[in-house]
Amino acid sequence: MSAILSADALNDFITPGVACIKPVETLPTAAPTAPAESSLEHEVILDGAPGSQSQSGSAAPAQISLTDCLACSGCVTSAEAVLVSLQSHNEVLSVLDEAPALHVVTDGGGQVTVEGLQNPSSKLFVVSVSPQTRASLAAACGNDTTEQQAGHMIEQLFMGEHGLRGGGKHGNGFTWVLDTNTAREACLVLGSDEVLGGGMKQPKPKDDSNKPATPPILTSSCPGWVCYAEKTHPYVLPHLSRVKSPQALMGTLLKTTLSRKLGISPERIWHLAIMPCFDKKLEASREELTDAVWKTEDGQPGMGVRDVDCVITTKEIFMLVASRGIDFFSIPNVASPVQQPPFPDPTIQRFLFPSNAKKQSRSAGTSGGNLHFILHDVQSRNPDSRIETVRGRNADVVEYKVVDSTGKTVFFEAARYYGFRNIQNLVRKLKPQTGSRLPGSAKRPAGKGLKFKYVEVMACPGGCTNGGGQVKVDDQIIIDRKGFEAKPGPQEQKAWLAEVDEAYFSADEPESELEKANNGGLDGTICGISPSNIRDTLVHWSSITGIDLYRLAYTSYREVISDVGKEITDTERVVQIAGKIGGGW
Known part of the structure; x- marks a missing residue:
């Protein structure tokens, strides 16, 4: 599953x-x-x-x-x-063939309008692509294909005549192809502000589920880890970061901005996300990530329309192209000749389509760099400090300290835990201990077993480039391209992951001496990101949509109670499924 x-x-x-x-x-x-x-x-x-x-x-x-x-x-x-079976390459093709797509046009004065609204079944198609997906496809292409070149191939697939537009009932394609790295940068700034204080305001607590996260704060961008915590270790939930994942934040940004600026309902905007992980399909189905949370017109809430309508994984790209008789590897790896129309808001346009693509730092890892950004934010707030790294019991456990030049004063402690063997050790340390029955004894509060203020948690060993939805070395398409005579084993898979990681960092550039010392710039940037620009953009987003930022950028979690062993009738099961089509696990 x-x-x-x-x-x-x-x-x-x-x-x-x-x-x-x-x-x-x-x-x-x-x-x-x-x-x-x-x-x-x-x-x-x-x-x-x-x-x-x-x-x-x-x-x-x-x-x-x-x-x-x-x-x-x-x-x-x-x-x-x-919920998961509904999200597939077949759904993508089915929705594309329902009706002619909506088209965004710009007049001579820069006014953006939508054509085709007279057909109630027509939709505006938008796709966001993760960098891990591009890296996996680049490795599959071989011949030193870079992540950027693989991204051009994806653009051609979803927008160009060599791709989906060349077939189907209506010849529909996608209006915009977006990089989730832009949403990732916003999540990094919001996450650092959540851990270190300052910057953006924190979510307003309406009930226990909406309270700010309690230290030690744990990464929540991995849906497999979040699902595991909600169903097996509810005492961990107060520690989960309230910041949305890049996939979720991108979905909310697109649905809110486009529906307001173009004057169309959210259900007419169809957002596809291409991710390295099957569990991202479950994340897209959460009730907390629908317009029921953010849409209020005349006091009426939304209808539960998802911010992300469908998620397909990297390997499902090959199923998609096969269904249309397209050879993915023959698609040109240059920018698509089809011009994307300008986004209907100039500020959001500059945010979503930056002039210079950000470089992936090798020290940040392949899972978004949450911990890496926070460490360097701490370092920027403490001049003459340095980061110390301590290797854990295996490669997927690493501890970090930000200390002064003498190494005696510790400003910040954090850690990275990848893979479920290590996650189980982490949650044991977070579990409240039952106190002794002796008079005067007390149990240890949750979280007191950890010395860290922040922990980056990812379910997949090695990080997101090793996601379950990524192309594997033993997939038939890779066996054929590499000419393996026997089924590849663990050593070949390890070498394959190294190729994917190399593609992920293929746009990396050597750091300057200043960046090596502080990984920041004199202009206030941290890891090449300007927190002030990100915050200004988020404030602008809130102002043009008329929605408080805490409802746009933050989310909540809840304990999921097992129904194993309980008598559930067919009628109750149907009601349960129908109730979850718009959200929920």
Whole structure:
């Protein structure tokens, strides 16, 4: 279901527990003599015991890993299965073929209008692409293809005549192809302000779920980690960062700005996100990430229209092109000749389409650089300080300190925990300890077991370039291109990940001496990002939409209670699924 871990991550496999249910595909050996039951067959495992008998004999014990359990409240629910299955390359093609697309046009005076509104089924198509996706596709192309060149190929696919516009019922394409790196920069500034104070105002608490995060603050941009915390460790939720992920922030920015500026309803703006992770599909389905949160016209809330309508993963790009008979590798790796129309707001236009693409720093890692940015923000606030790094028990655990020139004064402590083996160790340290029954004893509050003020948490070992939705070395398309005679093993996968990471940093430039010392500039930039410009843009966004920034840029989390072992009727299940189509896990 949720394939965010690689198959060779053996340290993340677990033993099936009580009421753990995993669907098992059962193929009949002969034509049935009686009508088969229509219910889904399952292999039920209790306390790791062997499963039940199937028609073909003894079924092998199910092998359960956290891959199966991330999108699960004890088992993979029907509602979640529906939500994820609705988001696929088939949905992209189906929506494109529904009706002629809306077109954004600009008159001589710079006024932006929309054509085609008379057809109620017509939509405005927008796609945002993650840098990890571009890196994975660049590695698949080979021949030293850079991330930027892979990005041009994606632009050509979604906008150009060599791509989706060349086929389909209406020859529809996407109006804008956006880079989620721009939203990432806003998330970095907001996240640093959340941890260090100052800058943007924090969300206004309406109830317990909307309270600001409690230190130590944990990254919340990884949906696999968030889902795991909500379903298994609710005591962690107060520590999760309230800042939206780049995918979610981009979705809110597009839906709010375009609907206000173009005078069209949010449901007529169709936003596709291309991500390295299957769990991003679940993130897009959250109730907290719909127009029900931000839309208020005449006091009426929104209808639960998603900020991100559909998520497909990197490897699903190849399914998309195959469905249209397109050879992805033959698409030109130069900028698309189709000009994107100007965004209907000049300030947002400059934010979404910067003149100079930001360089990915190798020291920031491949998961967005949340911790990297905060460390250098701390360093910029403490002159003559330096960052010390301490390697943990494995490569996916690293501790950091910002200290003075003597190393005696510690300004800030943080850490990085990647992979679920390490995450389980982290949540154990956060769990409140039950106090002794002796008089005067007290239990330890949650979070007191950690010395860190911030922890960057990612579910995938190695980070987001190793996401479950990325192209793998044992995918048939890579086997064919590389000419492997046998199925690639762990060593080949390790070498493949190195190629993806190299593509991710292919636009990297050597840092200047000043950047090496402080990774900031005299103009107030941090890691090449101007926090003041980001904050001004966010304030402008709030002003043109008339929506408070805390409703636009922040989110909340909630405990998810398992329904395993509970009697749920078919009617209740249908109601549950229908209620979650607009949001929720």
